[in-house]
Amino acid sequence: MNLTFALIAFLILASAVLAATRRDLIHSALLLVGNWLGVAFFYLWAGAEFVAFAQALVYVGAISMVVLFAVLLTRRMRTELPLLVATRDRVVSAVLGGAAVFGVLAVAVLRTPLDTNPAKPAGSVSMLSLGQQLMGPQAAAVLIVGVLLTVSLLGAVVLASSDADGKEGAP
Amino acid sequence: MNMLQACLLLSSALFCIGLVTALSRSNTILVLLGIEIMLNAANLNFIAFWRFSPAGSAPATGVIFVLFSIAVAAAEAAVWLALVIALYRHQQNIRLQEATRLKG
Amino acid sequence: MIATLPPAESWLERFPLLVRDWITGHLPESLGWLAVSLLAIVVILAAFGLLFAYLTLAERKILGRIQNRPGPNRTGWFGLLQPFADGIKAVTKEDVVPREADAVLHFLAPVLLVAMSLLGLAVIPFGRHLLAANLEAGVLYFFAAGAATELAVFMAGWASHNKYSLLAAMRALAQLISYELPLLLSVVPVVMLAGSLSTTHIVDAQGGWTFGWIPHWHVLTPWGFAGFVMFMIAALAESNRSPFDLPEAESELIAGHLTEYSGFKYALFFMAEYFGMCGLSAMAVTLFLGGWQAPCAFLEFIPSYVWFTAKLLTLLLGFIWIRATLPRLRMDQLTRLAWKFLVPLTLLNLANAAFWSLSAGWSGPMHWVRWAIALTVVVGPFLLLGRALTAGVAPRTYRYA
Amino acid sequence: MQDLSPGGAHVRAVHDEFHGDLLEVSMGPHHPSTHGVFRMVVTLDGERIVKLKPVFGYLHRNHEKLGEGTSYLGSMPYTDRLDYLCSMTNNWAYAVAVEKLAGLTVPERAEYVRVILAELTRLLNHTCLAGFLMQDCGCSGTPLMYAFREREKILDLFESLSGSRMMCNYQRFGGCRVDPPADWLARAQTLVDGYTAFLDEFEALLTGNEIVMARTQGVGCMSAALAVSAGVTGPALRATGVAHDLRKVDGYGVYPRFNFRVPLGAHGDVYDRYMIRVLEMRESVGILQQALAGLPGGPIMNPAAKLRGFRPKAGEAYGRIEGPKGEIGFYLISDGSPNPWRYRVRPPSFINLTILEDMCLGHTVADAVIILGSVDIVLGEVDR
Structure with a gap:
């Protein structure tokens, strides 16, 4: 077994199990950040450099913030957090x-019986070919994802602010 | 057991941890985090297959799939933050069992 | 470190390579890669450690000069030993951890912060032959490494179990969510025009001179200048420097996330702030100011790393100067500036860069048209959005009884 | 219910069914922006203030009771400690009260010197205030150090005249303690001549700064009606547009002889309070020029005034002047003994502080800090 892989697998699984069992929500969220970083390490190990950095940027830089924001905005005091x-x-x-x-x-x-090819060199996909793939054959998908992101952002804004004015009237 | 199977086992285990989290916890945020774990497990599979399967016609498909998946996850995160906040506004807690009404 | 070197280069330019080869020459072949990596790490730690030490002194001296006071001048000649005195003080001070604090997170936060802010330095080409890791996705790596810094600030604020710190944690999150976007968006045009995410390619793309004295730096194009300014504004916010030092906010939240930190952990936070500042400035130099390229052809005899250092120090001086000059923004103003001003401008700048790239072939009088259009796209929205942003705020005239 | 441990930021979460989760933060008494040992118990919704309770008294030292146990002259140095930035005007207000009580007149030269010192004190106070306000806004000390550079010059003048930089103890009933020598007056003239240049520089750096304007305009508004009903005086009152300046209203001392204007604000926000002070400083410079030019000769003390064995007739008197922070007044009741029977201070910054909550509600923590800064308090006077 590859030692690096074992270490990464241990990091991923251990952080996930700990995150699932913690009573403190903030600890769970931070452990999950560790989990996401572990997944990014896995991508790096597998040679998908670009995806690894994208994973770190999006999950550690953005989604973790969203999670922590959600926890803080819906908090009671720290002691009251894990009551559920x-x-x-x-x-x-x-x-x-x-x-x-x-x-x-x-x-x-x-x-x-899985047909594998372990001899394949890692990092075989260059940034240039990835970009050409995305802008060439996958251009439609990129556009759709772009639309999806925009719509979800707008939807999120609408959802989160729906109560802003009618708040007193709501039961 | 070859490397690909090891990777697949890792992702299965991760998926099941996510599943157990989503099923057993009643805090909305934790449930969503469980779903996020499952999503990551699926992404692991894509990369594992891309890395270890014999070279095919579209060499970068696995990577591109994961990229899209990450983008979708970002969109999803924004929406569920809004959902959690809306839920909290309505019922002053984020217990999923109590979110039984579609209307506030 | 890159090994390829053109033949005709002064020994000063090749000095880092010579040192590296001399060291690896004493080691067996199999340990070469390890030695090179360790060497890069040691050099970065030593150089930026020293830079950090003297940057603190420079900041205090310059702030002092701006504020009509001498600054530290008692330890050593002109206070030159002050950083070391500070270091000894920080190490020997008692490390206070509040009883109610989350001890693990309280400890992890400064460590994580320093580690994360150092990671980004690996992909900066400090000179023609000075680069720790030549990654194909270097720019992406840099921002991925930097993304976790505010997470550490949040951890510090949350773990301290102090309400000022908690408020600071909230502010740090909101600030990060707001400023990550313009920071990245202001970089995208550079990546687009250089056609690469690799920092070395981006620097190479800025090589060469028109007439031998106008460098092809990105900052000297309309979109590049706008991108540079917006990048620096977002960088100020990312590194929590005044006027965006809201998580720290000495006059409001005492010291925010740092309230419950003392001794060496506090010094680590301080260190991380400077490393982050250096990292972002170095990135700005790489992306917009031509990296290690000399400004004029005849000045090329000066080694590339000297040019890089000079540009880096200029930007750092800008950080210090701004800190001495501007008051702090309020949280809502901060987020409004990000979402209603910087994000639209960076998006427009993206289109502007695309236009610049498409119109590269225009010549003769069309050359001037190209400049005019590009400048209009930069200046027009800036004025319009700026007016909208500062609406309702104006100097007043006063009457007398 | 009030489970607030002393010091630090002990906070308790209040669950309010209308506002969701509120956070109660105890800002102070150890906080860099409370200008002393002052505490604000702030209830926050996010960062927005929904409730604010000022808590003072940490510096209480029985000033008024001490005044009743000391001779009239013995209280004079204590008045220095009220508003320790403006000991000259505190002295003057107390001297005015005693002079009214005892029916003493003041020689003309002393009146002029008093005006000179009071206006210097006004410059000193307003300069410091502007510097502190910018510090509260988050400047890293630069405006404050500029302000302190000027403050040093004024303090040097005070020191060479009275022997003390801040606790001047200079005024006496019926005049002043020492006659300012000619070279002192020349130095004062130099300072006054250079002050406009400093104000121009200060204003060029700050008044039009967009961040300063965005932070201070529309923040901490006070209506004229509220200000009047709460008894607010000084620049804070004039920032709301009420033309009330005791130098004009009472015309005490020799102020009627000088030509000066009273600047008025319109919004009553932090920016107005800052600007009124800056404009007042420019008027003060004008008064100083006139007073230094017209300083008459003659005695500095009323020869009829007795410092030893001073026993005013039974009666009462209230003396007030326009201090830099507002109306500073002393109310004295004499029963013919060497000590006042009743000694009472009307401290301007204490009364201006009472409407802090009205100004802060709906604003954020960051605003509360600058609103407090713009009220211009000195805890020595608030707590007495």
Whole structure:
């Protein structure tokens, strides 16, 4: 086994498990930032340099901020944050369900004869070819994503500010 | 077990952690974070297949797919921040079980 | 560090290469890459460590000069040993951690901040042969590394369990969300025209001179100048420097996220602020001011790293000067400036750069038309948006009883 | 309910069903922008202030009771400690009250010297205030250091005249303690001549600065009606457009002989309060020029005034002057003994401070700091 891969896998899984089990929401969010960084390291390890930096920029730089903002805007005091304890049944059934899904996936992955080519050099996709792909064959998709981003931003603004004036009238 | 299978196992495990988080927690933010984990697990798969599968006709497809996925995740994050804030305004907490009404 | 060197270069220019080769020459072949990497790290840490030390002194001296006072002048000749005295003081001071604080995050925040603000320096070409990591996506890497700095500020504010710090944490988040966008958008035209995300390519694209004395730096084009100014404004906000030092806000939030920090951890925050400032200034030099390129052809005999250092220090002096001059903005004004002024202007500037790129072939009188159009696109919206931004604010006349 | 531990930023979250989560921050008594040991208990919605409670008294030292236990002259040095930036005007107001009580007149030369010192004090106070206000706005000390450069010159003058830079203890009932020598007057003249240049420089740097205007215009508005009903005086009142300047209204001392104008604001916001002070400084320079030019000779003390064994007749008197911060007044009741039976101070900055909450509501924390700065308080006077 590749040692780097093992380390990255450990970082990803450990931070995800810790984030899922923390009681403090801020800790969860910050651990998830670690998780996202781990995923970025994985991309780097796999040779997808550009995606790794994009992942770091978008997840660590933007989405983490949004998450923390959401936590702070909906906070009570720090001590009141984790009061939303789930019932034992829910947790147990969720863990069982998750374990079952993992079992199925693991068996499927291990049983399938996957045609691999480990000799392929890492980082085989250059920035230039990536750009040409995006602007050439994938141009329509880029446009659609652009529209999606704009619409979601506008939608978010509308959603978040919908109460601004009619607040007193709302029950 | 080759490297590709190891990567796929990693992403499956990550996906299941996300699934368990989304199912077991009642805090809206944590549920959404679980979904975000699952999304990342899927992205891991794309990169793993791109890296380890034999060279095909479109060499950069996996990378481009992940790029789009990241862009969509950014859009999604903006929307769910707005949703969480709207939810909080309506019911003064962000417990998902209590968000049973479509109308405030 | 890049190994390719043109034949006719002075030994001063090749000095870093010679030192590197001398050191690696003593080591076995297999350890070469490790030695080179370690050397790059050591050089960056040492150079910027020293720069940080003397930048603090320079800031205090210059602020003092601007404010009719001498500044530190007791430790050593002209106060030149002051940074070391400060360092000893910071290390030996008691490190106070509030009882209610989140100890892990409280510790991690300064460490993360310094680490993150140092990472970006790896892709800056400090000279023709001085570059730690020549990444194909260098610019993207730089901003990805810098993205986590405000996260550390947030961690510090949150972990301190102090309400001033909490307010600072909120401000830091809002400030980051607002200013990341114009910072990146003001860089996009450069990337677009250079056709590369690699910092070396961007510097190379600015090489050459018209008539031997007008350099082809981006800052000397209309879109480049506008981009440079907006980049520097956003950089001020990113590095939490006055007039955008809202998370710190000494007169409002005491010291914001730094309120509960003391001793060495405080020094780390201080260090990170200067590293961030240096990193962003170095990026501005690389993107807009021609990197290590000399301003005139006949001045090329001066080594490239000297030019880079000179440009870097000029920008840093600008940071200090602005700090001595301007009052702080309010939070709503800060975000309004970002969203209603900088973002539209950077977007327009993107179109402007595209026009500049498309009209590259225009010659003769059309050359002047090209300049006129590009300048109009920069100046017109600036004036219009600026007027909208400062609406309702004007000097007043007063009557007498 | 009020679970506020002393000091620091102890905060408690208040859940208010109308405003969502509120945050209560105790700004002060140890805060760099409260100009002393003053505390504002601020309730915040985000950064917006929904409630503000000024808490003072940390510097209370029984000033008025001490005055009743000391002889009339013995209280004079204590008045220095009220508004420790403006000891000259505090002295004068107290001297006016005692002179009214005892029916003493003041020689003309002393009246002129008093005007000179009062206007110098006004320059000193307003210059410092403008510097502090800019510091509160977030300038890194530059305007403050410019202001302090000028302040030093005035303090040097005070020092060479009275022997003390801030605690001058210079005025006496029926005159002044020492006669200013000719070279002192020449130095004062030099300072006054150069002051307009300083004001021009200061204004060029700040008055038209867009950040300063954006931070201060429309912030902390005070209506004329509110100001009048709350008893606000001084530049804060005139910034709302009310023409009330005791130098014109009472015409005390020799002020009626001088030609000066009273600048008036229209909005009553922080910018107006800043500008009124700057314009007042320009008028003060004019008064100083006239007073220095017209300074008559003669004695500096009324020979009839007794410093030892001073026992005014039974009665009461209220003496007031226009101090730099507003109407500073002393109310005295005498029962014929060497000590006042009742000694009461009307401190302008204390009364101006009472409407702090009205000015701050709806603004942000950053605004509260500059609003407080623009009120111009000195805690020695607020708490007494």
